[in-house]
Amino acid sequence: MIEINKLHKSYDMGSSSLHVLKGINFCVDDGELVAIMGSSGSGKSTLLNILGMLDSADNGTYDLDKIRIENLDENTAAEYRNKFLGFVFQSFNLINYKNALENVALPLYYQGIPRKVRQKTALSFLEKVGLKDWAAHLPSELSGGQKQRVAIARALASKPKVLLADEPTGALDSNTSIEVMALIQQINNEGKTILVVTHEHDIAKMCKRIVHLKDGIIVEDKKIKQNILKNV
Amino acid sequence: MFNIERWKEIFQSIQKNKLRTILSGTTVSLGILIFIVLFGLGEGLKNSYSDLFLRQANNVLFLYPGKTTKPYGGFKTNRRIEFDNSDISDIRNNFSDRIELINPTIRYGDLIRYKLESYDFSIIAVSPSNQYIEGNVLMKGRYINEKDINNKSKVVVIGRIVARDIFKTEEPIGKFINIGSRTYKVVGVFQDLDGDNQESFLYIPYTTRQQILMGSDKVGNISLTFDEKLGGSGALKLENEIKTFLKKKKSIDPSDPSGIRTRNVADELDRSMQFAGALQIIVAFVGIGTLIAGIIGISNIMVFIVKERTKELGVRKALGAKPSEIIKMILTESIFITSISGFLGMALGITFLNTVDKGLQDYFITRPEVGLSTAFFATIVLIIFGVIAGYIPAKRAAKIKPIVALNDE
Structure with missing residues (x-):
């Protein structure tokens, strides 16, 4: 599903430049649940942003579902993000003046899907994350865990090939974290490819594979025995 | 969109x-x-x-006689200049291409009486052109007309204030009032948008006044209107030409500022x-x-x-x-x-x-x-x-x- 080769990325820091990714080679198959680990500054978020086409690499290749991702203009990037990728952020990034249903329906709006269909689809995804009854609530009326589940429903709504989660439990307490991870496991079990960036070992162990990043290179990449959570 | x-x-x-x-x-x-x-x-x-x-006609030129301040052509200084009927016709003849109306006026005061009361208002002897030049609006009756001028009729047109003070609620038209020792018939009442002051006049035909003064041909001031198309500079030129013409006619030093004075409404309007x-x-x-x-x-x-x-x-x-x-x-x-x-x-x-x-x-x-x-x-x-x-x-x-x-x- 994802294939990257000799990926390099550096940032200009005025006079010097900061080399963040120093040649990453990395493949993800269909249906995997991968944790990308590393301390802060290891380059894990940068890698995820490049995978998410939110940022571009300096060097190296990136194929997503056999499509070469390079030299994207803004419009194509937007289109690919919409079609191929679902994002889950640490800070949820829900639009505060839209209720849960409207937030979930937003990616469908950018696909040009009519309003009625959008709402129906969005509602089915809210149901999937167990928040059907909260459809009309604004984000400010939801708990952290609920917000993240709305965000996951939103990421799934456009039926992406890959779900990218950047510290999805970073802002949640441990019980809620487990709820959210259980949901992620469930979605993964239904066949969705998911990448989770985290610095917490507990969370990483709930995935099927751990990729360890340190100073811009992969130092460890192993399949693990998944810590399967009971569905809450 | x-x-x-x-x-x-x-x-x-x-x-x-x-x-x-x-x-x-x-x-x-x-x-x-x-x-x-x-x-x-x-x-x-x-x-x-x-x-x-803009209420008043603005293509108006006023001519006032004054006293000379310089000796000229054998005349002493401090001579009083007066206009007369020949000046009116001379101006009309010489500047007919640009002048439209010409209005001699003689202002004086005299005792005004109606029934047993007497009143104090200014009397001005004028020609029919006065109506347009002063911007008088008739409320009742008629204004002074050419026939009055030719017949030297004893008719008077009175301002709104005059009518109100003298006649109160009475109908003024057709009534007779005394001005000095003579009796005049009221033929019209006018109003003037410029205010009460302008409505406190009595107008009689200037020829009537001249006859009373023993057939005098003197007039007081002269006001005239000119072709509006002249514009500001044309009006100024006309003003100077008339002034020069009259000074020459009346043997006034061309550089004397005081023998004949003029006022140009167009200039003020500008x-x-x-x-x-x-x-x-x-x-x-x-x-x-x-x-x-x-x-x-x-x-x-x-x-x-x-x-x-x-x-x-x-x-x-x-x-x-x-x-x-x-x-x-x-x-x-x-x-x-x-x-x-x-x-x-x-x-x-x-x-x-x-x-x-x-x-x-x-x-x-x-x-x-x-x-x-x-x-x-x-x-x-x-x-x-x-x-x-x-x-x-x-x-x-x-x-x-x-x-x-x-x-x-």
Whole structure:
């Protein structure tokens, strides 16, 4: 599903430049649940942003579902993000003046899907994350865990090939974290490819594979025995 | 442009962000409202000014005889100059190409009596042309006519104040009043928009006065009207030519400033219109200033709005919004709000001006109004600038990498 080769990325820091990714080679198959680990500054978020086409690499290749991702203009990037990728952020990034249903329906709006269909689809995804009854609530009326589940429903709504989660439990307490991870496991079990960036070992162990990043290179990449959570 | 889905998005954004909407809407409304009110009041001021000066005929030249201050052609200094009937005909003959009406006047005072009461008003012996030159409006009866001049009739036309004081509620037309030792028949009553003072005169035919003065051919002052097409400089030229002509005829030193004096209404009018023009410039200046303040206001708010929405825009981009989609969304929203509130402000301004219309005459403001085209123009200018002001930050926001926008707090 994802294939990257000799990926390099550096940032200009005025006079010097900061080399963040120093040649990453990395493949993800269909249906995997991968944790990308590393301390802060290891380059894990940068890698995820490049995978998410939110940022571009300096060097190296990136194929997503056999499509070469390079030299994207803004419009194509937007289109690919919409079609191929679902994002889950640490800070949820829900639009505060839209209720849960409207937030979930937003990616469908950018696909040009009519309003009625959008709402129906969005509602089915809210149901999937167990928040059907909260459809009309604004984000400010939801708990952290609920917000993240709305965000996951939103990421799934456009039926992406890959779900990218950047510290999805970073802002949640441990019980809620487990709820959210259980949901992620469930979605993964239904066949969705998911990448989770985290610095917490507990969370990483709930995935099927751990990729360890340190100073811009992969130092460890192993399949693990998944810590399967009971569905809450 | 018209995309029902986008409009739904925009309506939601407008509805859910009431403070933002009210803030930017009020700025635009207020800008237009103040512009229109100021502009209207300025117009009102100008109207009052031009009304004041335009009521009288403005193509009028007055000639006054004076005393010489220089000896000339064998005459001593300090000689009193007088006009007579030959001057009237000479002027008429020599300047017939440019002169329209000519009006000799003789002003004097005499005892005015009706029944047992006596009154004190100025009497002026005039020709029929006086009506046009002074801007007298007949209320009743008729004015002095050519027949009166030829017959030297003993008729009098009286001002509104005179009629009110002498006749009270009585009908003045056809009554007889005494001026000095002679009896005159009242044939007309006039009013004059220039005020009570102008309505306190009694006009009799100048030939009648001359006959009373033992067949004198002297006249007091001469007023005349000239072809309006002459314009300011033509009028000045005519004024000087007539002056020179009369000085020569009456053997006055051409450099004597005092033998014959003139007053040119056109010249005065020019000056007052310059003042009105200056007023208009000030009004335009204030109006443009208000508009600029409005433009700056809406620009600031647009920058603030886009800044406030940076994170939201980042989310939208991450979810697949194209940059053009972002720009269109912000622009349509800004056009929508500025248009609605712009035209609202315009309607409010015009309503305000219509409401206060009559109430401001005490403040020297008459008919405060703004041309619909001016109002539309100002509104559209503000809308266009609102769009430009929205476009620049919108474009910048659309260019920000989603990852940067997402990290914006």
